[in-house]
Amino acid sequence: MVSFSVKPRPSVAKINQARPADHAAHGARGFMRIILENSAIHADEVLLVAWFFVIGAVIGSFLNVVAYRLPKRMSLIEPSSHCPGCKKRIRWRDNVPIISWFLLKGRCRDCGSAISVRYPLVEAITAGMFALLTVAEFTFRGINLPGREIYKNDGIILFAQNSLHQYGILLYHLLLLCTLFAAAIIEIDRQRAPWRLFVPALFVGIVAPLVWPHLRSMPAWALLPDFVSRIADVAGGLAAGGLLGYIGWRIGKTESPGGLSWGLLSAGVFLGWQAVCALALIMMLLTWMAMAFCKLKKNAKPWPAAVWLYAAALMLILAWSLLGDLTTSLVQ
Numbered sequence: 137m138v139s140f141s142v143k144p145r146p147s148v149a150k151i152n153q154a155r156p157a158d159h160a161a162h163g164a165r166g167f168m169r170i171i172l173e174n175s176a177i178h179a180d181e182v183l184l185v186a187w188f189f190v191i192g193a194v195i196g197s198f199l200n201v202v203a204y205r206l207p208k209r210m211s212l213i214e215p216s217s218h219c220p221g222c223k224k225r226i227r228w229r230d231n232v233p234i235i236s237w238f239l240l241k242g243r244c245r246d247c248g249s250a251i252s253v254r255y256p257l258v259e260a261i262t263a264g265m266f267a268l269l270t271v272a273e274f275t276f277r278g279i280n281l282p283g284r285e286i287y288k289n290d291g292i293i294l295f296a297q298n299s300l301h302q303y304g305i306l307l308y309h310l311l312l313l314c315t316l317f318a319a320a321i322i323e324i325d326r327q328r329a330p331w332r333l334f335v336p337a338l339f340v341g342i343v344a345p346l347v348w349p350h351l352r353s354m355p356a357w358a359l360l361p362d363f364v365s366r367i368a369d370v371a372g373g374l375a376a377g378g379l380l381g382y383i384g385w386r387i388g389k390t391e392s393p394g395g396l397s398w399g400l401l402s403a404g405v406f407l408g409w410q411a412v413c414a415l416a417l418i419m420m421l422l423t424w425m426a427m428a429f430c431k432l433k434k435n436a437k438p439w440p441a442a443v444w445l446y447a448a449a450l451m452l453i454l455a456w457s458l459l460g461d462l463t464t465s466l467v468q
């Protein structure tokens with residue numbers, strides 16, 4: 137079990153300071169204890185990242201199901217996974233994320249029809265995303281985040297009050313990214329991501345920070361008192377995300393809003409009005425680069441904007457604090 141207590145990693149200077157006294161008091165055993173205690177923290181963290189990688193692969197497998205079934209209005213639970221070729225049920229041992237596809241050499245065990253490489257790819261990307269975010273937001277204690285408030289513990293700066301906060305922020309960001317990723321996969325198939333896909337994320341995105349404002353790394357306006365600030369965060373995010381989503385819908389000229397519009401609205405709710413504006417800029421830059429690339433390679437069709445929205449959201453969350461520093465230095 138991983139404890140939820142504040143356990144700051146001691147700085148090297150502190151370990152060095154502690155060494156002579158401990159050495160004197162407990163001899164070689166005291167010195168070993170300090171080494172072991174510190175390496176134990178690392179072993180914990182490596183295990184946690186590996187664990188999140190595995191969870192990510194399983195969630196990726198679920199996202200494959202969501203992306204396939206949701207636009208067809210099929211149930212996400214029933215029937216269980218089956219081969220589209222021979223309709224036979226996939227055995228549990230052939231359904232292990234990433235690994236099974238390689239063991240089966242990309243073919244169905246029963247009829248031998250090809251299984252798209254997209255399935256293990258989606259699982260691997262989700263697993264990688266989970267591991268990467270765990271390293272940034274847990275191992276490095278939210279070094280990527282601007283930090284709503286900064287807590288100091290024995291002179292060590294923490295971006296969340298304790299481990300429970302860190303887990304909360306990590307899961308909060310992963311929920312948004314998984315939803316945006318599912319929308320991207322659906323739209324790569326040239327289908328429109330339905331609004332139903334965004335309902336769980338929008339619900340959590342609006343309600344959770346009302347109870348736990350630390351989930352949002354940036355307040356809508358820093359000078360507001362606590363409770364007003366919680367409402368202002370939601371209102372600001374909804375307004376900015378909604379407006380950008382509406383513009384995206386109008387530019388796209390589609391019948392109903394798709395993954396881009398609902399995605400921008402969700403990003404506004406989860407990350408705040410400042411971040412969603414930056415996100416839209418990064419997304420536009422990526423879309424423009426993709427279009428230029430496709431123009432060079434004739435016949436290539438650029439991926440839909442929802443894909444670039446997902447890529448931009450992942451980039452923004454991973455480099456959020458850097459981006460914040462950059463804007464501050466530009467403004468001043």
Ligand SMILES: [Zn+2]
Nearest residue numbers: 219222244247
């Ligand atoms: Zn088959």
